[in-house]
Amino acid sequence: MRYALTWVTLLCMLAPAAPCAEEAGRDEVPVTRLKLQPAPEPVPALKYRLLPGVLEMEPGNAATLYNWAVAKITGGQNGNTKELLELLEMPIEDLTIARVRAARAPHGRGPLFRLLERAGRREDCDWDLELSVGPALDLPSITDQRKLATIAVLTARMEIVWGNCEEAVQMLQTPLAMARHMAQGAALIHGLVGMQVARLALDRVEDLAQAPGSPNLYWALTALPRPLIDMRDPVETERHMFDLWLPDLRDPESSRLGPEGWREMIEQFPSLGGGSGPLRRKLTPSLVALWMYTDAKNHLIERGRDPDQVEAMPVFQMVAIYVMDGWNRVMDDQFKWFYVPYAEGEEVIAEAQASFTETLDQKNDILPAMLMPALYGTYSQMAGLDRQVAALRCIEAVRLYAALHDGELPASLSEIKEVPVPLNPMTGESFQYEVVGETATLSAPLGPHERAKDGIRYELTIAK
Amino acid sequence: MSDQYDDREMIDLENALSSLSPAPSGIDRDGLMFQAGQSSARRRGRIWPLGAAALAGAAIVLGAALVARPAPTVTERVVYVPIERPRTPPYVSAARGAGTGGPEQAPVMDYFALRAKVLAEGLDALPEPQTSRRPREPESLEDLAPGIRWPYRSSIFQRNRSTGQPGGTT
Numbered sequence: 169m170r171y172a173l174t175w176v177t178l179l180c181m182l183a184p185a186a187p188c189a190e191e192a193g194r195d196e197v198p199v200t201r202l203k204l205q206p207a208p209e210p211v212p213a214l215k216y217r218l219l220p221g222v223l224e225m226e227p228g229n230a231a232t233l234y235n236w237a238v239a240k241i242t243g244g245q246n247g248n249t250k251e252l253l254e255l256l257e258m259p260i261e262d263l264t265i266a267r268v269r270a271a272r273a274p275h276g277r278g279p280l281f282r283l284l285e286r287a288g289r290r291e292d293c294d295w296d297l298e299l300s301v302g303p304a305l306d307l308p309s310i311t312d313q314r315k316l317a318t319i320a321v322l323t324a325r326m327e328i329v330w331g332n333c334e335e336a337v338q339m340l341q342t343p344l345a346m347a348r349h350m351a352q353g354a355a356l357i358h359g360l361v362g363m364q365v366a367r368l369a370l371d372r373v374e375d376l377a378q379a380p381g382s383p384n385l386y387w388a389l390t391a392l393p394r395p396l397i398d399m400r401d402p403v404e405t406e407r408h409m410f411d412l413w414l415p416d417l418r419d420p421e422s423s424r425l426g427p428e429g430w431r432e433m434i435e436q437f438p439s440l441g442g443g444s445g446p447l448r449r450k451l452t453p454s455l456v457a458l459w460m461y462t463d464a465k466n467h468l469i470e471r472g473r474d475p476d477q478v479e480a481m482p483v484f485q486m487v488a489i490y491v492m493d494g495w496n497r498v499m500d501d502q503f504k505w506f507y508v509p510y511a512e513g514e515e516v517i518a519e520a521q522a523s524f525t526e527t528l529d530q531k532n533d534i535l536p537a538m539l540m541p542a543l544y545g546t547y548s549q550m551a552g553l554d555r556q557v558a559a560l561r562c563i564e565a566v567r568l569y570a571a572l573h574d575g576e577l578p579a580s581l582s583e584i585k586e587v588p589v590p591l592n593p594m595t596g597e598s599f600q601y602e603v604v605g606e607t608a609t610l611s612a613p614l615g616p617h618e619r620a621k622d623g624i625r626y627e628l629t630i631a632k
Numbered sequence: 633m634s635d636q637y638d639d640r641e642m643i644d645l646e647n648a649l650s651s652l653s654p655a656p657s658g659i660d661r662d663g664l665m666f667q668a669g670q671s672s673a674r675r676r677g678r679i680w681p682l683g684a685a686a687l688a689g690a691a692i693v694l695g696a697a698l699v700a701r702p703a704p705t706v707t708e709r710v711v712y713v714p715i716e717r718p719r720t721p722p723y724v725s726a727a728r729g730a731g732t733g734g735p736e737q738a739p740v741m742d743y744f745a746l747r748a749k750v751l752a753e754g755l756d757a758l759p760e761p762q763t764s765r766r767p768r769e770p771e772s773l774e775d776l777a778p779g780i781r782w783p784y785r786s787s788i789f790q791r792n793r794s795t796g797q798p799g800g801t802t
Contacts, residue, residue: 248760249760250756302743303742303743303744303745304742304743305742305743306742307743307746310758311758311759311760314755314758355743355747356747356751357746357747357750357758360750360751360755361755361758364755406747539744541747541748541751542748542751542752545751546751
């Protein structure tokens with residue numbers, strides 16, 4: 169039985185472990201080459217903002233307007249998300265209106281963008297997810313929202329192409345606000361989409377840094393909230409997904425479900441009761457109960473329950489208590505690291521992830537072995553986004569330095585005295601900066617759970 | 633001969649009857665009525681008087697107890713009544729709605745599976761949005777408003793399935 173659990177655990181951990189398989193390509197961090205336009209600090213310093221200001225915010229639910237915007241683009245007359253993302257990934261000098269039209273991408277500040285602008289200025293965003301349905305949770309428009317955000321970023325990028333840099337900065341507020349809305353009170357996937365949208369919008373700051381006449385965005389970036397996308401809500405939702413789905417499992421010891429009720433409850437556990445037919449659905453809970461019965465009984469007695477009470481307890485309730493104790497123990501052991509600042513916990517977290525499968529040595533670890541999300545990737549993505557903001561602040565600081573020093577690159581980041589140069593929030597140390605000839609390299613080491621394509625490596629030159 | 637015999641017997645009977653004289657009546661009507669009333673009154677017994685007396689006594693005793701009883705003391709007691717908690721509805725896969733399986737189809741880990749896929753493969757694992765799918769063009773007015781009985785059927789409003797042009801099916 170012990171070996172069986174190990175095999176089940178290993179098989180079930182394949183999906184979460186998949187990102188680790190990419191470690192072979194970790195060294196190939198893509199290089200982003202920027203020809204920076206020197207730009208001094210704007211006056212007043214906070215003239216440009218990358219998120220709507222407090223005075224612009226209005227009460228109301230942004231999700232309603234986002235869904236309205238989805239209805240506006242329904243019908244297939246717009247390009248698909250992949251085509252839109254390709255337009256964002258191509259070098260800005262290759263981006264033409266003809267290409268945008270060929271991809272059937274909406275552009276310009278039309279009714280759709282104005283609607284998204286209104287949504288981005290709403291104080292609340294409630295996606296009204298039906299979390300009580302558990303695995304049947306439907307994310308009705310998440311992919312459409314991702315597409316909308318992509319359209320908003322592309323619209324801002326087209327303004328940069330046309331030389332309207334100040335307009336573009338103002339337009340970037342909309343996708344960034346949308347990215348933050350995505351992660352409000354939603355599921356993990358919403359948060360992941362929000363982080364991707366934020367990255368796409370921040371990539372436009374790279375475009376702006378190369379555009380003649382574009383303003384310096386050092387203070388606009390500095391004024392962004394940290395973390396830019398707060399994954400606390402989605403992570404909390406994931407942590408309590410089971411409790412929201414099956415409320416009787418919040419406190420199975422006090423629940424008044426009868427023996428049949430507990431049996432039906434366990435039938436709903438996807439990993440325990442799930443199966444390909446009614447016979448298996450009926451049999452599996454019984455087999456699991458039989459397999460766990462002795463351990464569950466001993467577990468409850470060890471916890472201080474009266475042995476007579478334990479004997480009188482419905483078997484499936486006993487199993488449910490045992491399984492949920494395992495679930496809560498493992499989940500808390502994994503989720504607790506999310507609340508540690510990344511720079512403080514990076515090594516410990518890496519160790520915890522590596523030893524995750526080894527810690528699953530009890531029968532009641534079967535549920536987390538099946539359903540534990542790969543949280544560390546999310547954790548490093550959230551930190552990576554803040555690192556992207558910090559790196560862009562470094563670049564804007566270099567632009568500012570160049571504007572004040574006849575277009576020269578600083579020999580080192582410590583030479584920049586006009587504004588504070590940020591540290592890498594993932595390590596708490598300075599970014600790596602090196603000047604060779606007329607090119608400076610700005611980079612950061614990859615985090616333990618980071619994919620190479622998410623790494624930071626810029627080659628900076630100053631436009632003459 | 634027999635007639636003679638009968639007549640003689642009848643004459644004898646007549647003579648015997650005529651010799652009888654009526655005796656005076658021994659029944660006293662008033663006495664009889666008095667005895668009947670007396671008998672009916674005697675049948676009631678003492679049940680009702682005794683019952684009435686008992687109830688009167690009880691009423692007096694209870695009245696006295698009511699007046700003399702001590703002030704009632706109020707005791708609050710919390711009573712737990714078990715209520716059947718509404719059961720979580722059995723999980724029904726969203727995929728079933730698409731007609732991919734019958735009611736006996738096993739649960740599918742839709743959300744958990746999608747989450748694992750997205751975490752492993754990235755957001756490109758998300759399905760293509762609905763907004764990118766072209767809607768099916770209506771073939772006729774019936775397609776636009778199914779269920780409505782149109783007053784007439786005209787080939788003008790029916791798309792030719794082979795050519796895609798209006799003009800009815802050929």
